[in-house]
Amino acid sequence: MARTKNDQHRRAVDATKGPLDATELADAAIAAALVFAILAIGRLLAAGTFFQVLGTVVFAVLAARHRTRTVVLAVVSTVLFTVLLGGTGPITQSAVGGLFGWAGGTSLARGYSRFKTIGLSLLVGFPPVAMASLAFFWLADELRELTFENVRNQWKGIGRIFDLVNASSAHDSGTEIIESIIGWWPVALPVTQFFISIVYALIVRRLSRRVLRGVNDALGPVVPMDLELSNATEGPVAPVPLAIDGAPIRRGDYVVNESVTLAVGEDEHVAISGRNGSGKSTLLDTLAGFGADDDIERTGRPGLGEVGGLAYVSQRPEGQVLAPTVSEDIRWGAPDDVDVEAALASVGLAGFGDRLTSELSGGEQQRLALASALARQPKLLLADEITSMLDPEGRAQINALVRDINESGVAVVRTSHLAADLDEADRVVTIGEPQRPESQGLLNTNFVGRMLLTATDVSFVYDRGKPWAHEVLSDVDLTIRSGELVLITGSNGSGKSTLARIIVGLASPTSGTVELGEEVHRAIAFQHARLQLLRPTVEQELNSLAGAHNQTPQGIERGQRIASAMRSLGISHLGKTRVDTLSGGQQRRVLIAGLLARGTTLLVLDEPLAGLDDEGRVQLTDVVDQLRREGTAVVVVSHDPTWGHDRVDQHLHLVQGRLTDGVNLTSTEVPSE
Amino acid sequence: MSNDILRDVPIDSPVRRLRAEAKLLSMVALSMALVFEPTWIMIGIAALLGVAIFRLANLPVAILPRPPAMLMWGLFGGMIGASASGGDPVVIGLGLGGLLDYLRLICLGIVLLFWAGMLAWTTGLAELGAGLRRLIHPLRRIGVPTEEIGTVLALTVRALPLVADEVRVVADITMTRPTPPPSKRGFGMIIHGFALAVDAAVAVVVGTSRRARDMAKAMVSRGSTSAPHPDPMRIRFSDVLAVVCAVTLTVVSFMV
Numbered sequence: 001m002a003r004t005k006n007d008q009h010r011r012a013v014d015a016t017k018g019p020l021d022a023t024e025l026a027d028a029a030i031a032a033a034l035v036f037a038i039l040a041i042g043r044l045l046a047a048g049t050f051f052q053v054l055g056t057v058v059f060a061v062l063a064a065r066h067r068t069r070t071v072v073l074a075v076v077s078t079v080l081f082t083v084l085l086g087g088t089g090p091i092t093q094s095a096v097g098g099l100f101g102w103a104g105g106t107s108l109a110r111g112y113s114r115f116k117t118i119g120l121s122l123l124v125g126f127p128p129v130a131m132a133s134l135a136f137f138w139l140a141d142e143l144r145e146l147t148f149e150n151v152r153n154q155w156k157g158i159g160r161i162f163d164l165v166n167a168s169s170a171h172d173s174g175t176e177i178i179e180s181i182i183g184w185w186p187v188a189l190p191v192t193q194f195f196i197s198i199v200y201a202l203i204v205r206r207l208s209r210r211v212l213r214g215v216n217d218a219l220g221p222v223v224p225m226d227l228e229l230s231n232a233t234e235g236p237v238a239p240v241p242l243a244i245d246g247a248p249i250r251r252g253d254y255v256v257n258e259s260v261t262l263a264v265g266e267d268e269h270v271a272i273s274g275r276n277g278s279g280k281s282t283l284l285d286t287l288a289g290f291g292a293d294d295d296i297e298r299t300g301r302p303g304l305g306e307v308g309g310l311a312y313v314s315q316r317p318e319g320q321v322l323a324p325t326v327s328e329d330i331r332w333g334a335p336d337d338v339d340v341e342a343a344l345a346s347v348g349l350a351g352f353g354d355r356l357t358s359e360l361s362g363g364e365q366q367r368l369a370l371a372s373a374l375a376r377q378p379k380l381l382l383a384d385e386i387t388s389m390l391d392p393e394g395r396a397q398i399n400a401l402v403r404d405i406n407e408s409g410v411a412v413v414r415t416s417h418l419a420a421d422l423d424e425a426d427r428v429v430t431i432g433e434p435q436r437p438e439s440q441g442l443l444n445t446n447f448v449g450r451m452l453l454t455a456t457d458v459s460f461v462y463d464r465g466k467p468w469a470h471e472v473l474s475d476v477d478l479t480i481r482s483g484e485l486v487l488i489t490g491s492n493g494s495g496k497s498t499l500a501r502i503i504v505g506l507a508s509p510t511s512g513t514v515e516l517g518e519e520v521h522r523a524i525a526f527q528h529a530r531l532q533l534l535r536p537t538v539e540q541e542l543n544s545l546a547g548a549h550n551q552t553p554q555g556i557e558r559g560q561r562i563a564s565a566m567r568s569l570g571i572s573h574l575g576k577t578r579v580d581t582l583s584g585g586q587q588r589r590v591l592i593a594g595l596l597a598r599g600t601t602l603l604v605l606d607e608p609l610a611g612l613d614d615e616g617r618v619q620l621t622d623v624v625d626q627l628r629r630e631g632t633a634v635v636v637v638s639h640d641p642t643w644g645h646d647r648v649d650q651h652l653h654l655v656q657g658r659l660t661d662g663v664n665l666t667s668t669e670v671p672s673e
Numbered sequence: 674m675s676n677d678i679l680r681d682v683p684i685d686s687p688v689r690r691l692r693a694e695a696k697l698l699s700m701v702a703l704s705m706a707l708v709f710e711p712t713w714i715m716i717g718i719a720a721l722l723g724v725a726i727f728r729l730a731n732l733p734v735a736i737l738p739r740p741p742a743m744l745m746w747g748l749f750g751g752m753i754g755a756s757a758s759g760g761d762p763v764v765i766g767l768g769l770g771g772l773l774d775y776l777r778l779i780c781l782g783i784v785l786l787f788w789a790g791m792l793a794w795t796t797g798l799a800e801l802g803a804g805l806r807r808l809i810h811p812l813r814r815i816g817v818p819t820e821e822i823g824t825v826l827a828l829t830v831r832a833l834p835l836v837a838d839e840v841r842v843v844a845d846i847t848m849t850r851p852t853p854p855p856s857k858r859g860f861g862m863i864i865h866g867f868a869l870a871v872d873a874a875v876a877v878v879v880g881t882s883r884r885a886r887d888m889a890k891a892m893v894s895r896g897s898t899s900a901p902h903p904d905p906m907r908i909r910f911s912d913v914l915a916v917v918c919a920v921t922l923t924v925v926s927f928m929v
Contacts, residue, residue, distance in 0.1 A: 019821050022898045026888035029828030030881045033836040036829070046744040054874065061878055077825045080805050083697065086789025087782065088708065143711050143781075150755065150778055153771035157757035207871065214875030219882055227893050288894070305896020312894040319887030323900065324799030324830045333897025356799060358834040372895065467682055467733050506845050523849060531839075531880050532846050534872050 009222050010109050013067050023227055024070045031062045032077035035097060039082060039090045052093040053203060059101025060208035061215055064109040065223050071102045088136075099125040100197075104204040108212055114205065121201035122194070129197065130190040137189065148182045217536040218580065224252070229289045229304060238300025239310035239380040240411045241265045242287065247295030249279045249286060256282045260431050264413055266379070269406040271425030272415045275613045276583050278432025280415040281315075284384045287413065288312045302380075307335055310380040311373030315388055315611075317365035318358075320372075326360070327353035329368060334375045347371040347401060361492050363394025370401055381405060383414035387421055388611055391491045391639040399424050417613045448649060449482040451517045452602050452633050453503065458512035460498050460657075472498045473657045475512070480602060483628045485647060486635045490654035497606070499654065500524060500637045504604050520602055523595040527607040529587040530579075538582075538590050539575045542566070545594025558597065565597040568626050570619075585616035589623065596627065603627065604635045680736070682794045687911065688730035689795045693804025695912035699919035700792050704785055706923040711781050715926055719784045723791065730795050737790075751775060802830035803903035820899055827900035828888065832881075839880040847873045 020028065035055040042051025055078075063071045075098030082090040103124045107117040137144045155178055159171045181188045242264050249257040257279035264270050274280050286293055288310060289302040303309020314320060323329040326349070327340045334343075344352055347367040352360075360368065366386055373381060383402065387395040395418075403424055406412045414421065422428050460473040472495040480486055480503070490496040501507040502514060504524040526532055535541040542562045566572045569589045579587065588608060595603060605624075609617050624634050625647070653660050688696075707719055752775060760770025796804075806823040813819040847869060892898050 019818065020825075020898070022889040022892040023886070025821075025824055025828060025898055026885040026892065027882065029825050029832045029888070030836065030885040032825065032829045033832035034840075034877065034881055037833065037836050037840060044738065045741055046747075057874060058878065073822060073825045076822055077829045080809075080826065081801075081829060083701065084789060084793055084801065086787075087704065087785040140709050143708055146711055146774060146778060149774050153758040153760070153774055154751065154754040156759075157754035157771060160757040160759070161753070207874075210871045211874045211878065214871065215878050215882070218875070218879040227889055229893065290890075290893075305894055309896075314887070314890065314894075316887055318835065319884065320891040320894075322831060322888065322891055322895070323827060324797075324802060328799075328827075328901055328903075331901035333892075333895035333899075334901075356797070357831070376896075465735050466680075467684070467736060468680060501845070504849070506848060524845075526842055526846065528842075528880070530883075531842055531876055534876055 007111075013223075016067050020070055020073065021227075023223060024066055025073075027062060027066060027223075028070045028074040029077065031058055031074040032081070034058050035074075035078045035094060036081050039078075039093055040085055042093075043085050043090060048089060048093060052097055053200075053207065055094065056097040056101040056104070056200075056204050057208045057211055059098050060105035060108065060204060061212050063102045063105025064208070064212050065105075065215075068102065068106075071098065071105070074098075075102075092132075096125065096129060099128060100200060100204050101208075104201065104208050105212075107205065108209055114202070117205050118198055118201050121204075122197055125201070126194060126197045130193050133189060133193065134186060137185065144185075148185075151178060151182070214534065218530075218534075220580075227290060235300045237303030237306055237309045237379075238298060239302045239378075240268075241299070242380075243297045244295055245297070249282050250292065251282045251285075252291070257432055262429055262431075264380070264411055266411055267406070267409055269403075269412045269424065269426045270414075271422045271428045272413065272431060273417060273422055273428055274415075274431040275417075275433065275615055276585060276611075280431065281384050283431065284312070284382050284413065284415060288382055305333055305376065307376050308379055309376065310382060311376055311378040312382045313366070313369045313373055313384070313386050315385040317362040317369070317389055320369045321357040321360075321365055324356060324358070325353070326355045326357055326368060329357055330372055330375055332372070334372070338375050343371045343375040344368075346374055348397070361394070363390050363397055366390065366394070366398055367401065370398075370405070374405065378410055380411045380413065383412065385415055385417075385611070387416065387418065393491070395420065448484045449631060451479060451481050452520045453480045453517065453522075454478070454515045455502070455509075456513050456515070458499075458502060458509040458514065460495070460502065460507065461510045464510060471657060473502075473509070473654075476652075476654075476657075476659055478503075478652065480633050480635065482601065482631045482633050484633045484649045485624060485628060486633070486650045486652065487648045488635060488637045488652045488654065489639065491639055493656075494654040495657040496637050496639075496654050500604050500606060500635070503602070503635060521599050522602045522604070523598060523600040524604040525588065525591050525595060525606060525608070527610055529584065529591045532591050533579050533587060536578055536580075537575070538571065538577050538579060541579055541590060542594045542597060545591070546597035561599070562593070562597040565593040568596065568630070569593045569623055583616075585612050585619065588620070592623065592627075596632070600632060602633045602635070604637065606637050607639070608636060609638065609640070680794070681797045682732060682736055683797075684731045686730045686795070688726055688791075690911070691795075691915055692909070692912045693796050693800045694808050695915050696792050696796060697801070697804055697808070699915050700788050702916070702919040702923045703788060706926040707781060707785060710926045711777065713777060716777065716780050716784055718922070719788070720780070723784060723787050726791060730791065732791075732794055736794060748779060798830050798833060802826050806903055823902075824898065824900040832884070832888070835884045836881055839877055839884065843873050843876045843880065846876065 035058050038051050038055045038058065039048070042048045045051075059071060059075065062074055075094065078094040078098070079091055082094045085091075100121055103121040104117065107120050112120065155174060159168075159175075242262075244260055244262045246259045246261050248255050249260050256277075260279070260283060262270070262272075262283070272280050272283065285291065287296065287302070289304045293302070301309070304312060321329055322332050326344065330340045330343050331338060340353055341350065344350055347370050349364065349367055349371060352364075352368075357365065357368065369386075381402075386402075387398050390398065399421060402412060402414065412425075414425070416422055455476060455478040458473060458476045458478070459471060461469055461471045463469045472493075476499060478486075478499075488496050488499060498507060501524075502509055504522045506524070508514075532545075533541050535544050542565070543558075546558050546562050546565075563572075566575070569592060571586065571589050571593060574582070574586070574590070579590065582590065592603070592605075608620055612620060624636070627634055703719060703722075707715055752772065755771040755775035756769075758771035759768025760774075762769055762773075792801075806819075806826050809817065809819050809822060
């Protein structure tokens with residue numbers, strides 16, 4: 001059943017004609033960049049062949065999920081960029097990777113047997129490879145002779161070293177074989193390549209099948225087409241006024257919220273609040289025109305991205321930037337006569353036109369996204385959690401900007417769970433059930449015990465000796481004891497991530513020392529928990545994270561540790577659940593449980609509260625208390641100095657790599673009940 | 674990772690002010706000369722020219738990457754075999770032919786890499802993407818979808834720092850995964866390494882696919898799936914001069 005459904009889908013994918021849509025373009029570009037990065041690393045480590053296989057697997061996964069045109073464009077882009085890596089090697093690697101990747105991926109998508117896969121790979125890959133290399137060797141005759149001469153020399157040299165020349169028949173027959181291969185190179189070369197092609201196709205098939213299975217587990221086997229715009233309403237562009245009257249909100253076939261009522265008039269500023277999973281983002285997507293919007297009453301088309309229509313800005317600052325430079329980014333899709341300087345000036349980015357978008361801070365990238373929106377003179381601005389990834393300063397700037405935009409006559413609908421954002425709006429609409437943030441509370445909060453880690457005069461210089469070297473940490477002192485809660489704050493680029501990597505042992509300080517206590521096991525939970533969760537179900541994930549491979553006595557003991565970690569984090573009921581269906585907060589708890597079951601005694605949490613609603617925040621705070629009660633030291637790294645935990649033992653604030661007014665609470669203030 | 678290797682070094686110089694496509698074409702011409710005429714003279718000319726341009730570009734010596742130790746040992750091993758084979762010319766009783774052939778091949782590789790590095794160090798990726806797009810633009814006359822390729826090229830430039838970020842985080846995560854128990858040494862270690870590689874590949878592809886989704890949504894939100902055109906080409910004398918010199922050198926090397 002599933003197979004036929006996939007086959008149907010595949011046929012639909014193959015039957016698509018015409019230029020690539022947004023999803024295909026983005027996937028092609030990301031694959032091209034990934035293969036380029038892989039080949040660049042291979043070039044640097046002088047291990048080109050191994051990395052070529054990895055690049056081929058990336059193309060295979062792309063081919064299994066997309067039509068041929070997508071793969072061709074990705075390969076063309078990669079080949080053009082690999083000129084930068086020097087010589088003919090990387091260019092050949094990316095082209096060969098594209099051919100064999102396409103064949104391998106297409107075979108996987110169509111369920112071909114091993115033999116059919118080899119057949120397709122040979123059909124597609126072998127002729128161009130053989131012909132190109134024959135032509136190259138024939139034209140570059142000097143290089144060919146030089147290469148052959150070196151092969152002869154090596155063989156002769158080895159013989160001389162072991163004193164075998166003219167003394168060993170084995171060496172002589174070796175010489176004969178080499179000479180005949182060299183003499184017959186126009187035949188020997190393609191024959192060798194033929195057999196290598198078969199082996200290569202098999203390796204690619206084996207690896208890609210495993211990788212594709214993992215990718216399909218995580219992303220779903222079918223590339224979602226939910227970025228297509230609905231055309232329910234016709235006529236001229238008129239995004240506001242709009243109204244939804246008690247209608248359900250859907251993502252695909254799945255009903256996120258049973259009933260939502262909302263009305264937005266011209267010039268209005270409406271904020272939507274609600275707990276995680278209540279459908280805030282889905283509601284904004286629906287308003288923007290993604291998916292079906294039959295239930296929205298409007299007088300005209302929403303006109304997403306059109307002049308005088310609606311503009312949409314989302315949560316992740318770096319995710320919305322499309323072009324390498326600021327001015328190109330503004331011009332993307334904007335009217336031809338757009339005044340780039342004026343658009344930038346209106347968001348306080350005057351003179352940023354030539355800057356690289358990748359070097360902007362999160363707040364600047366969000367302002368750029370707003371400038372891009374304003375360049376279309378929209379009637380309605382949709383803003384989905386646009387401040388949740390920013391530090392307080394960036395948040396205040398964005399809020400002021402949104403206020404100005406609204407006052408200039410643009411209606412604004414924004415989602416947020418931060419009180420400061422909600423206060424900006426004319427009115428707040430709450431969807432879904434109200435939140436119930438209730439803390440379990442802890443009576444005794446002083447868990448501080450033995451020393452786990454002492455850092456003395458720690459400094460870190462990136463790329464020491466290179467012209468772009470810069471010191472990100474200078475002379476940091478830090479002691480972490482068991483059961484302690486340490487908060488490290490600082491803005492982007494303050495060095496807090498580097499300090500976290502040093503604490504957890506991923507980086508070594510360029511000067512200074514890090515001393516560890518006995519029996520210290522360190523682990524880090526990164527901000528995007530999803531990257532660290534690789535297995536389909538919670539149970540499998542916990543086993544993998546905890547390092548349980550089998551049912552040996554060690555395995556059983558680990559099983560008990562996993563069960564106890566699941567209890568501590570309140571996820572005992574989630575064992576068989578698929579990781580994808582969990583909310584961000586739940587995924588974070590699964591990750592922490594796995595790291596705990598591994599025996600972690602020093603746990604670093606990177607931005608643990610980003611994207612969580614009040615309830616999620618309180619739950620996580622309780623989790624932290626629970627960990628500390630069991631003797632685990634918890635280090636929280638955040639850009640938010642107002643981190644809501646009132647029982648922080650040590651607060652270290654970093655400004656440009658230096659500790660400033662670090663408050664040590666343990667010595668001054670031990671809370672008592 | 675990749676953007677550390679091919680790091681653009683923002684030092685103003687005549688080389689930097691050259692158009693990306695002029696540098697690209699010159700480098701391709703010169704590489705062809707080297708590949709088709711790998712003589713000591715050509716290698717010498719390319720190396721001297723390279724050093725001169727390196728000086729002209731005000732590049733600091735510190736940016737030259739250090740080759741990995743493994744590679745150095747491999748090269749050293751090859752050198753022993755090549756030296757032992759002897760051959761003409763003979764200097765003070767030692768046959769240097771084999772060694773010289775070997776060194777010629779190695780020097781060829783180093784010079785090619787050096788030239789590629791020079792392009793990377795003096796050209797921003799954004800500029801290079803724009804240059805590539807201008808170069809392929811005329812192909813639209815023979816039916817090549819240059820708009821579409823141009824958009825993918827522009828998005829690839831944008832994607833590189835995102836991908837590098839993702840690769841870095843996944844590398845960190847892979848490093849912190851638990852090591853297998855001692856019973857799994859030997860062949861078990863290889864299996865474990867294979868599983869780890871597959872896991873890491875899955876994580877990178879999944880992570881970058883999510884970035885791709887953000888990118889696609891941003892494109893739809895802007896109402897356009899086509900990148901704005903780069904600034905039109907303003908051909909300057911220095912650009913023409915660079916390409917003409919490189920092409921002349923290549924043609925001359927073929928004729929001599």
